Amino acid sequence: MKTETLNRQDAEGLRDEPLVIGGRTFQSRLLVGTGKYPDMDTMVRAIEASGAEVVTVAVRRVNLDRTKESSVLHFLDPKHFFLLANTAGCYTAADAIRYARLAREAGFNDFVKLEVIGDEETLLPDVQGLLEAAKVLVQEGFQVLAYTNEDLVTALRLEDAGCAAVMPLASPIGSGLGLLNPLSIRTIKRRLHVPVIVDAGVGTASDACVTMEQGVDGLLMNTAIAAARDPVAMAHAMRLATIAGRAAYLAGRMPRREVAMPSSPSKGMLD
């Protein structure tokens, strides 16, 4: 009963539109990865706790010795989640295109989280290769969600190339450093028409909240949940933080000022 009341209040407090990417509508603005979990059972429970509908997966060789089941689909029902295949690990446009085509052939959808990595240490994107791959994949009918850095001009070029969403990073993949450049993220959001999903770098719930407060359309994370001491509890926290950040953005924060303003009336004080 109490939960029901809270949920009604949540719905009342958040007059929002659903997230629409490439013609698909999603209720949750939190998208999550499926990598690096201590075990598959924890992964499944964490993803459920996150409330995410979109889950990312990677394309890799099957294990030929068949000693263990390694497909993530053995544990996650593709009827209940929207599978977003990534091209993680690809360092050239040609490789990313190859992985995207293989992913599409699995037969779930034509969405791809496009990554073309340019540097091994920082995993920062190769924006030239990214644009090249995005153009080819858009031409082939893919809905491309492009993982990029927080550079406005690259984001604009990706939108021009026909990407369904642009996904600038908060900070490097797996770093947990949080949102390093809020101004750039806000600028990208202000200038683009396609959804902006911040992908990578969130470390804890406050990072998720502050990122959503910039007005971006969504948030994608993996390590922050998977590498938490209790991934299921962190997934829950991330769900709430994403909703809270979005609600605060829609509410419109008070202006910042550098001097104090009393909250109580200055009139009516005793002599």
Next chain:
Amino acid sequence: MDVVINGENKKISAGVTLLELLKELELDPRAVVVEHNRKIVRRAGLGDVTVTDGDAIELVHFVGGG
């Protein structure tokens, strides 16, 4: 007959189709995507493609990732 499957050298029976190869490897054709000499072979066409000596075959699926 020698082929390369997922980067490993393998000996397989001569004249098998990709579909028969999957069966030999105990893989469900609905659960893998097949690339044959760099070309994706659609699921419905796996029985039409015969593997020949020296072919390179990639068998992929979805794993956990971010």
